[in-house]
Amino acid sequence: MRVIMIGGSGFIGQHTAKFISNNDLCVYDLVPPSFQADYVQGDILDEKRLEKSVDGSDAVIFLASLISVPRSFDALADYMNVNACGAASLIEAIKNANKRPKKVVLSSSAAVYGEGAYACDIHGKVYPLPRTQDQLDRGSWEPRCPYCGREVKPLPQAEEDELRPLSPYALTKQVQEWLITAMAPRLGYKAIVLRYFNVYGPGQRPDSPYSGVITKFITQAIREKHLQVFEDGLQTRDYIYVDDVGEINARALELEESATINVGTGIRTTVLQLARLIADRHGVDVVVGGYRQGDIRHSAARIDLMRTMLGWQPRMTIEEGVAATENWMRESGQLKNESSP
Ligand SMILES: NC(=O)c1ccc[n+]([C@@H]2O[C@H](COP(=O)([O-])OP(=O)(O)OC[C@H]3O[C@@H](n4cnc5c(N)ncnc54)[C@H](O)[C@@H]3O)[C@@H](O)[C@H]2O)c1
Ligand SMILES: [Zn+2]
Structure with missing residues (x-):
């Protein structure tokens, strides 16, 4: 199968590549991938170039997006352009291709739920x-x-819940979902929308708006000798390890019907539990207080569809995942020669 990963050079793309290496893989991205694959340098907004790459591909994994929730408030036009118009550009490219792909896997986000039900x-x-x-x-x-x-x-966030995006970023992910899903029957492809929860692991930039918290806590534990946790620390998130997400992306390529599926562990972890886990590894304290406006309080996935449709359940525990992330940070020099966050 010929697979094109748009935005495949990033954090999730690089881990997904390991699980789809038996395919003829092409990466379309602004920057080259760190792994072996055909590579086309291009902007998702360059419809003509994208069309050439999409033409003749069997499946598209669509990962290209601007991904920061806080930054999306200050860069509205950029977020609407790259994320929303980017999805439209992909659809135009598919429409105009001589041989259209049969599947589009979209990397959406739990952010579309907002505070949820x-x-x-x-x-x-x-x-x-x-x-x-x-x-x-x-x-x-x-x-x-x-x-x-x-x-x-x-309540666990369920795929059929109302969507109440609370940031420009979340709204652009909802637009991507709508466009990719609504155009599927017209253009003859299956649309598989994956709503990732908090993805973390090796390769994640420490300033990531998502589980940057894990790399941030590890950095704080080593440099500042204490961890700072907002609110009372009892807010919850659903942290999923990036290799698990990579494997799910690979499984989504096998799916023969359109679907929208949560990608999480179904496990609620309080930020305080996460902080203590990391603090205890380093023998440092956790300090609780302050808040960030716009944060949601609770987020965890209902994962029944992931289990039944993709036949899959998460492998990596948070303890194992945190240890693997810390090892990567040490080995890749992330913990050296940097100023404190
Ligand atoms: N990391 C998470 O926790 C998380 C959670 C939910 C959803 N997602 C979604 O998963 C996808 C991948 O996220 P990631 O963490 O790998 O991000 P990332 O920033 O590491 O990767 C995104 C890739 O897209 C490319 N890109 C950006 N703008 C582009 C453009 N105009 N044209 C072509 N390529 C462009 C970048 O060069 C980068 O390689 C995104 O769509 C994001 O919204 C991520
Ligand atoms: Zn009531």
Whole structure:
């Protein structure tokens, strides 16, 4: 099978390549890949060049995006251009190709859910509003029912939940999902939308907006001798190791029907648990306090579809994943000659 990975030179692309090496692989990216593959240097917005690469490919893995939630607020036009217009450009390229691909695997994000769904004792499943500054100043961390104001309990995020993106980045991922899915029947390809939760592991830039927290905590533990955790540390995330994501991408290529599937572990880890795990490895303290506006409180995937449709469940535990990430940071010199974050 001829597979083209658009944006394949990045963090997730480089780990995905290991699991699809039995295919005829081409990477289309602004920068060259660090692994062996055909390479076309190109911008996703260059429709003509993209069309040449897409033509004759059996499947597309679409990874090219700008990926920072905070930066997306300051660079609206860039985010809309690269992410939303980039998806449109890919669709034009597919439309105009002589031999169109039969599959498009899109790397979407849990960010499309926003704060997600919660359970209220009185009102059942509800979608809380983002927490206000006043709420955060009072240290009232848990989201509240929009109808009765009671504290609510987080539910696993399910594929059929309402999407409530809270950042320009999240909105562009939703646009990508919509375009790739809606155009699939017209252009004759299957659309497989994968909603990645917090991906981490070797190769992730320490300033990544996602699980940069893991590389950031490791760096802090070594340099500053303590870890700084926001809120009360009981906010939760679903951390999935990058090799697990690479393998899921490979499995998605085998899928014969269109689908939208969460990619996580289904395990809720509090940021405090994560910090203690890293702090204990280094014998340092964890300090709790402060907050960042715009952070969501809880996020974890329901992974039933991942299990049934992709026949897969995560392999790597957070303990193993953190150790592997720290080894990579040491071996690749990430912990040397840098100023403190
Ligand atoms: N890392 C995560 O935790 C996470 C979580 C959810 C979703 N995602 C999604 O997964 C995908 C890959 O993320 P990543 O962590 O590997 O990011 P990354 O930044 O490491 O890789 C993105 C790649 O896209 C390329 N690219 C950027 N703009 C381009 C353009 N205009 N034309 C061509 N190529 C371009 C970059 O050169 C880079 O190689 C993204 O779509 C991201 O939204 C990542
Ligand atoms: Zn209620």
